[in-house]
Amino acid sequence: MFTEQDMQHSQLKSEEIPSGDNIPEHVAIIMDGNGRWAKARGLPRIAGHHNGMKAIKRITKAADRAGVKVLTLYAFSTENWKRPKAEVEFLMKLPQEFLSLELGELIENNVQVKMMGNRDLLPDHTLSAIEEAIRQTANNTGLILNFALNYGSRLEMVESAKLLARKVAAGQLDPETIGEAEFEQGLLSSGLPDPDLLIRTSGELRLSNFMLWQLAYSEFWFTEVYWPEFSDQHLYDAIREYQQRARRYGGL
Template identity: 45%
Template sequence: MKEKIDLSRVPQHIAVIMDGNGRWAKKRGAARVFGHRNAVKAVQEISEASAELGVKYLTLYAFSTENWNRPQEEVNALMQLLVNTIEKEVPTLQKNNIRLMTIGNMERLPSDCVKTLRKAIADTANNTGMTVVLALSYSGRWEILNAVKAMAADIEAKRLSSDDINDERFNYYLNTYNIPDPELIIRTSGEMRISNFLLWQLAYSELFFTDILWPDFRKEHLYEAVLSYQSRERRFGKISEQLVQP
């Protein structure tokens, strides 16, 4: 399947809603945390496959603002898994020239998570290959509201005029202001919704839904999503005839 991919038309930014860890564990008669632990392999495979294809940005929806409402035991286990995984994977990121970034409300994360994340981000800051973006304590509505509040404060302080607000200026206030919009969004587990993810940025993203539960997601599933993306006509409001080169 990989050989069928046109490497000149690979999406530069792929975003993934990693869903199905709990159901994967339940099928095996195990606690939900077991599913989260086994999801690490999927992250490793998809990161490696994306880098091999030449993807520039890979955003992983790891923990939403709504996930704080889950049982405290699961939240604690997820936070500890995050710390352990990042500490373990930083040498691999360095070896493969991959940069790490985060988006979301870092202030809500436990102090040990923040410390680990900041160190990993600093250690990989000069890497020039693919950028992996972890969306942690993130939601699209939270991001948009924060942007509106920041713009309102700048208008009140006369650092910004309402007449200056446009798409480009609004982007500047988002967590993703220095990250291109995703061309392809993948959601696993068979659910067909966006779940408050990158609401502003996905205006023209291609969506790919698969029944595969995230812990079972592998390189061939990513290739399938990319091939689906390449089979589509992206018109951005134009008609097909306008896309044909004279």
């Protein structure tokens, strides 16, 4: 757990981009603290969300510079619908605003946009913006920017189990042959490597129904810094600490 003093010290560290062979291929981030960042400044919560959107651009660039291949951002959970209607409506406008401003630069930098989540409840303007970005970047071969939008890991796993059950019922699958690979094919992250590094901002120490299957052997890094002020140097500090850890996967 990193204290505020640690974070202040972190900002004074070398600004060198992490190097070496063990850069995490997939970094996942729970972007937390937008509302508290705004409250601390006497601003409405939506101001925190808007500044959090700016952080997405900053960290996408930083991850790309460091050689990260996949960046998954937890943008909106299936539980976030419980928030006040006005806040949810504002959050649903942010993907459209972000992509209208940044899609050209994402294309220029060879970034491929993906999304994992339940599309059914998303407003048309939100979904159309995301799908247009996916379409326009489909042939890009650089960093994958994967938005977890209307995403819940428990629901994802239930749906994967249902898919396997339907195949078994149809006689298309022998239940005795079901293993991890078959289960993973039904997950929304299918085709992507599991995250090597999970980062959560704002000081919270929980997963909040995020990629519960995929994070089984990920390294975790927590910071008290709120998402709107999370900098490229915070990301690089997390990567450098990741590089110092030994990943044994249950072995010696």
